[in-house]
Structure formats: C-alpha cells, structure tokens
Amino acid sequence: MRVEVDVPKCVASGQCVMIAPDVFDQREEDGIVVLLDEKPPAALHADVRESAVVCPAAAIRVVEE
Amino acid sequence: MTETLAETTTEAEEPLAAFPMPRAAGCPFAPAPAARALQGERPIAKVRLWDGSTPWLVTRHADQRALLGDPRVSANPLVPGFPHPNEGFRENAKRRRTFLGMDDPEHARIRRMVTAPFAIKRVEAMRPDIQKITDDLIDTMLAGPTPVDLVRAFALPLPSLVICRLLGVPYEDHDFFQEHSARLINMESSVEEVFRANEALTDYLDKLVTVKLADPADDMLSELAARVRAGELTQREAASMGVLLLIAGHETTANMIALGTVALLEHPDQLAALRETDDPKAVARAVEELLRYLSIVHNGRRRVALEDIEIGGETIRAGDGIVIYTGTGNWDAEVFPEPERLDISRDARRHMAFGFGVHQCLGQPLARLELHVVYSTLYRRIPTLRLATAIDQLPFKHDGAIYGVYELPVTW
Ligand code: HEM
Ligand code: SF4
Numbered sequence: 001m002r003v004e005v006d007v008p009k010c011v012a013s014g015q016c017v018m019i020a021p022d023v024f025d026q027r028e029e030d031g032i033v034v035l036l037d038e039k040p041p042a043a044l045h046a047d048v049r050e051s052a053v054v055c056p057a058a059a060i061r062v063v064e065e
Numbered sequence: 066m067t068e069t070l071a072e073t074t075t076e077a078e079e080p081l082a083a084f085p086m087p088r089a090a091g092c093p094f095a096p097a098p099a100a101r102a103l104q105g106e107r108p109i110a111k112v113r114l115w116d117g118s119t120p121w122l123v124t125r126h127a128d129q130r131a132l133l134g135d136p137r138v139s140a141n142p143l144v145p146g147f148p149h150p151n152e153g154f155r156e157n158a159k160r161r162r163t164f165l166g167m168d169d170p171e172h173a174r175i176r177r178m179v180t181a182p183f184a185i186k187r188v189e190a191m192r193p194d195i196q197k198i199t200d201d202l203i204d205t206m207l208a209g210p211t212p213v214d215l216v217r218a219f220a221l222p223l224p225s226l227v228i229c230r231l232l233g234v235p236y237e238d239h240d241f242f243q244e245h246s247a248r249l250i251n252m253e254s255s256v257e258e259v260f261r262a263n264e265a266l267t268d269y270l271d272k273l274v275t276v277k278l279a280d281p282a283d284d285m286l287s288e289l290a291a292r293v294r295a296g297e298l299t300q301r302e303a304a305s306m307g308v309l310l311l312i313a314g315h316e317t318t319a320n321m322i323a324l325g326t327v328a329l330l331e332h333p334d335q336l337a338a339l340r341e342t343d344d345p346k347a348v349a350r351a352v353e354e355l356l357r358y359l360s361i362v363h364n365g366r367r368r369v370a371l372e373d374i375e376i377g378g379e380t381i382r383a384g385d386g387i388v389i390y391t392g393t394g395n396w397d398a399e400v401f402p403e404p405e406r407l408d409i410s411r412d413a414r415r416h417m418a419f420g421f422g423v424h425q426c427l428g429q430p431l432a433r434l435e436l437h438v439v440y441s442t443l444y445r446r447i448p449t450l451r452l453a454t455a456i457d458q459l460p461f462k463h464d465g466a467i468y469g470v471y472e473l474p475v476t477w
Pocket of ligand 2: 005009010011012013014015016017024031032033051054055056057058059060
C-alpha cells in the first residue's frame, strides 16, 4: 500500500491523526496533514483505509500495490 | 414566492411535505419518521420550507456525503436559492459573515487562521484541565441538594469553561453569552431578537479583541487580534469569528452531554457497559456512537447548487436549495446495521454528526475529548444517577437549531 495526501485540500479535521497516528500527523502552525509513513506496515492498512474514507476533504488517497 | 408556488403545483400532484419534520411522540432520539420514510421511497425529494421555497431534502448517507463533498455545492447563504432555516437566519446572514457561510478558496484561507489550536495533539494536552473541570463540577453537584438540573450544574458550564479558556473570554460573563447564544440559535426567535443577540455578542467580542490588542495573552482571541493588527482581518471580522467559536464551542457539546445522558439512562445495559469499561478505546467508540445516534445538529446542513448536478436519478438544478438531514444519514441501515439500536460497541466513525466536506466541524477534536472525559467520569462518580422526572416530561429542544434538553432534573 502507498499513501498520498493532497495537502491543499486538507481542512485540518484531525480525523486521520485520530485513527492512524503512526501514519498521519498535523503541522504545528495550522493543523494541516503531514504524511509520516507513505508505505505503512500491513497492520495499519485497515486504519489507513478508514482514514481515507472518513477524511471529509477527500485529501487521502490509498494506492493498493 | 408566488413563482415558486405556481411552479410546484404544476410539477407535483401531491403537496410537498413541510420541513423541518416533527419527531414522533415518545421517540425523542429518533430522526423524524417522515424523513426516514423518504429515505426508503424518495431519498432526494423536494420539500417545502417556512418561506414557501422548495429545496431538495437529501436523506441517504451516500448522497449526503457526495453532496457535502461536492465543490459545485455552496454554503454561502447569500447565493439566491439558499434554503434559509428561518427569517432571522436569512436576515442575519446579510450582516454577519463567517467562514461557516463561505466557499473555498475564501473559506479555506480564513478557516486555516483558527485550525492550529484544534489539532489533535494540542487538544489532547488540554485533557488534565478538562478532567479537573469535570471533577470539580461533579464535586460541587455532590455537595449540593438533589434533584439538580444537570444542564445548569454540569453540561453547560463544562464546555463553556473550556471554550472561555481557549478563546480568552472571562467565564464570569457566562450568563450573558449563554443567554444570547441560546436566543441566536432558537428557531422561534424573531428577526429583531436575532439581530439584538448578534449585535450584543459581536460588540462584546469586539471589546475583548480591543483588550487583547493592548494586552495579548496566550489565547485564540489574542491570535485573532494579532491578525487584525497585521491587516489580515478587520476587527469586526475577528469579533464575528469569536462569536462563532464561542457559540459552537459551548452549545453543541453541552447538548451532547445532557442528551447523551438521557439516552444512556434510557439504555441501562449500554450505560452499565460504558461505566464498567477501563478501555479508553471503548469509550471513544461510545462517543462516536452517541454522536451518530443523536445527530444533535438536526436542522439539516443548508446548501445551494452552483451548477446542475445529477445524483440518484434526480437533477438538482443550479440555484436549487439543498437540505442535508444527517439525522437519517446517520440512521441509514446501509452503513449502520440496525441503526435504531444504540450500541456503544459498534464502529460508528462514518457518522456525519460533525458534517462532511470542507465545513466539517473545526472543533471536533475538542468536542470528542470533552465527551470522552465526561462519559468516562460522570457515570462512574455518580453510579446511581437517574432522572428526577419522567422522560416524557423533559423539555426537548424541538425549536432549537441544536437538539437537546433545556433542563435535565436528575438525582442519585
Ligand atoms: C459535539 C459537539 C459538536 C457538534 C455535534 C458539532 C457539529 C458541527 C457541524 C454539523 C458542523 C458543520 C456545519 C455545516 O456543514 O454547515 C460544524 C461546524 C463547525 N463547528 Fe462544530 N460541533 C461541535 C462542537 C464544536 C466545538 C467544541 C467547536 C469549537 C469551537 C466547534 C466549532 C465549529 C466551527 C467553527 C464550525 C464551522 C466550520 C467551517 O465552516 O469550516 N464545534 N460543527
Ligand atoms: S482527515 Fe483529511 S482533512 Fe482531516 S486532517 Fe486528515 S487529511 Fe486533513
């Protein structure tokens, strides 16, 4: 799995950080998403997919490889 | 208005259903039955509002998500066709503009001025403070007489204290701002009442911004004041944002605390499961489930189409109003099996109680934290908590933009 984030779309909802804190973080200055791990381990895949579903701004893309 | 009426009589044989739709007597938690029926029969259907306008009512989860996430859909109440909830909101929207009623890119630019304090980690750092506020309020309640109104004694002060600290608003003024906020979001308020409440709150925040300009502190109003000084916002805009944050920061969470407590007291097995768990993740699931089950922002997200949109076999035309009733979306069996069951162990994260799309709640990490602390503390510290009146005697906020109870007499 490869994760991509579309930073300009992010609205800093924090949903992804809540669900997958090892994969997503937020910038200190404005809470906008920071991708920590673009190739997360299999154990986190379900959480990453859920983050992409609940992201209100469609800013997370999951590419299954 | 005459035009709209003429158009609908030729378009539809049957008169359109009026929205908002009433909840069923004896079912204070369930979304309006007429809207649930539409979800099965005609999930995107025209309805009639107070002013005779006929926007689309959208009742299914998938369609709600699609439309709230669609850039062709506007949240700007100044766009013709916008489905205003009442006259007061319509008139006030002309005077008071906040990012809640703006579209991107303007919306994103302004929202980002206030996102930093709501980042998950910054909010999590407030946990000890929120726990202390919660414990102190419970201590005071336990030391006092019963029955007690849980709204006045606990549900309202808790988020008010928290948002006051975050913004830099003196809590001593709570009677003033709570009263005016309540008037501003009451659907029965007249235009004059809405104007007066809005002016009073904006003037109040305006004065506080002046104070913060001269004497900045570590709070959000001081950050907004710095933006005024830098020329990024006018002082009136900063004050309006302060009003939005102050109201959104206390009225919503307060209702989730009080109504959530009523719902749990009515589902003793769920309350027992919540009281007995030591697992913070189980409490977090309960928070999401109660948000889903209660969908307290119950007047529908209001939007207007900027272009023609094909969805679910219907064509929403440019200029058509759209009302997205998340109460039924959050009770959509396609996403939440047996939606009428309050089940604190289910995975309810796909609910839209905080909305969806770019306007999704800015304060959600804070609201979640407050509810997490409350739901894991209140029922443990007062294990015999119970209603001091019959549930059908409770004054439910049918007339509020945000659902809940005006009063909650409890005893233990
Ligand atoms: C349980 C409590 C809460 C609920 C259920 C709730 C619900 C909502 C909903 C449904 C929206 C979307 C409005 C729309 O799409 O038209 C929203 C937006 C918003 N909420 Fe909350 N909210 C809660 C707590 C808070 C708190 C604690 C704050 C903190 C200040 C807050 C601040 C805001 C703001 C500023 C917006 C506008 C965001 C934008 O337009 O970009 N809310 N909220
Ligand atoms: S869930 Fe989406 S909008 Fe929210 S912080 Fe993550 S990327 Fe941004």
